[in-house]
Amino acid sequence: MPMSRRALAAAAVVVLVLPLSACGSGGDSGGSTDASGKVEGDITFQTWNLRANFKPYFEGLMADFEKKYPGTHVKWVDQPAEGYADKLSADAGGGTLPDVVNVSPDLVAPLARAALALDLDKAAAPYRSEYLPGAWAGHQVPGMSGTYAFPWYLNTGPLFYNKALFTKAGLDPGRPPKTYGELFADALQMARKSGGKVATLANVPTIEDFGRYGVTLMNKQGTAFAFNDAKGVELLSKYKELYDAKALDPQALTATPESSGKKFLTGAVAMNPGSALDLDNFKKNAPSLYRNIGITDQITSTGHVNMYVMGVMVNSRTRHAPAAVAFAHFVTDAQNQMSFAKKVAIFPSTAGSLNDPYFTKEDGTDETRVRVAAAKSLKTAVNYTPVLFSDQMKTALRNEVAKALQGKESPEQALDNAVNAADRLLQQG
Structure with missing residues (x-):
């Protein structure tokens, strides 16, 4: 099921340096990147673990495209x-990369750097306005000009909070942070009022938290990370204060989404991210929590929450660029994204689609x-999440954050170490 792919977002980073000589599935490496010609020819479309659950949808999608553009065929x-x-x-290395490929931002980055991903700012500029600006920017690569995939489906998650715990702490349950x-102030009050028995959070800060706090994560050239600046140190210092006051759960250093969820379920933690599936779990297994559940946005000091984005890339070496671009756009246009969104719990990246009653009108259900x-x-x-920030880099950051919270290193030293480790990995990749 695709929902297991880190909330329909990124997976492992391609760490190999892809050869610039690699060519597309159509054959030689001299394919045209001019997408303005006639839409015709045979193209190959590759998805990522979607056939088992959505075979009828994609078969219908391809049939509709071939009907719209006679003379095309999609494999x-x-x-x-x-x-x-x-x-x-x-x-990519063997010259068999499909014409149109389902990618996440971290997967498109090495392909773009190897000149294997078509720059859609040039090849598909008229389509840009059809998408949410933040989604279109999701497949841009630091240090490069251009956009290297059409944004496809999005995901994010709201934050759940326990209204009863807020009330007991003397906080307004109708005004979550x-x-x-606001979060830090409320968390310290929650810990103080509960005698350290109730933490507000169960997770240490991630790279997304640094981003939502307003920290500059990477330089514009894409050559070095920068989250060890004064603002980054400030954020980690605040988390250290929470940890010392037991406003951050003591087991946060080794927490998993499952363990954090259990903490929230039992009332040991006051806030936790989640989904409609969690609400159903609360209703069945923790009815008192369910009756007091509050739903709010992710915490952010920038005014913008974090999104996870999937994309559809066009192979720059395709022999049928007009057909490949047309199909990638067709897959991700407003009509087809809306159709797909109603089959699985994801969100369209097209401008205006989120104003549809399907996304604005409640019917009383948890979903x-x-x-x-x-x-x-x-x-x-x-x-x-920077497209060049790998899973190894995330592990390095988490390890250094743990040392800072435990007092083994200062926040400054921990973030310097994390940035140095990430920069070394960046140079190796």
């Missing part, structure tokens, strides 16, 4: 989630409560 290839990054690397400043809340925040959301 669909679906790859399993496991090893997808390695498969892209192998295809919106900014990090719509979460969907409406998430859709509202997505209109101005951004993808804070």
Whole structure:
């Protein structure tokens, strides 16, 4: 099921340096990048673990495209989630990369740097206005000009909070924190009023938290990370204060989404991210929590929540650029995105789509409560995770954050170490 792919977002980073000589599935490396010609020819479309659940949808999508553009034929290839990054690397190196490819931002970055991803700012400029600005920017690569995939489906998650715990702490349950400043103040009061028995958060700060706090994560050239600046140190110092006051759960250093969810379920934690599936769980297993559940936006001091974005890339070496661009656009246009969004819990990246009643009108069900809340925040959301920030880099950051919270290193030293480790990995990749 695609929802397991880190909320329909990124997976492993392609760490191999892709050869610039690699060519597309159409054959030689001299394919035209001019997408203004006649839409015709055979193209291959590759998705990422979608056939098992959505075969009828994609078969209908391809049939509709071929009907709209006689003389075209789309061959669909679906790859399993496991090893997808390695498969892209192998295809790029062997000259068998499909014409149109389902990618996440971290997967498109090495392909763009190897000149294998078509720059859509040039090849598909008229379509740009059809998409949310934050979604279109999701597949831009630091240090490069251009956009290297059409934005496809989006995801984000609201924040749940326990109204009863807020009331006990003397906080207004109708006014949950919106900014990090408000969060820190409320969390300290929650810990103080509960004698350290109730933490507000169960997770340490991630790279997305630094982004939502307003920290500059990377230089514009894409050559070095920068989240160890004064603002980054300020954020980690605040988390250290929470940790010392037991406003941050003591087990946050080793927390998983599952363990954090259990903490929230039992009332040991006052706030936690989640989805409609969690609401159903609360209703069945924690009815008192369910009766007191509040739903609010992600905490942010920038005014923009974090989004996860999937994309559709066009191979720059395709022999049928007009057809490949037309199909990538067709897959991601407003009509087809809306159709897909009604089949799975994701959100369209097209401008105006989130104003549809499907995303704005509640019907009393848990599913719509979460969907409406998430859709509202997505209109101005951004993808804070740098496309060049790998899983190894995330691990390095988490390890250094843990040392700072435990007092083994100062916040300054911890972030300097994390940035140095990330920069070394960046140079190796």
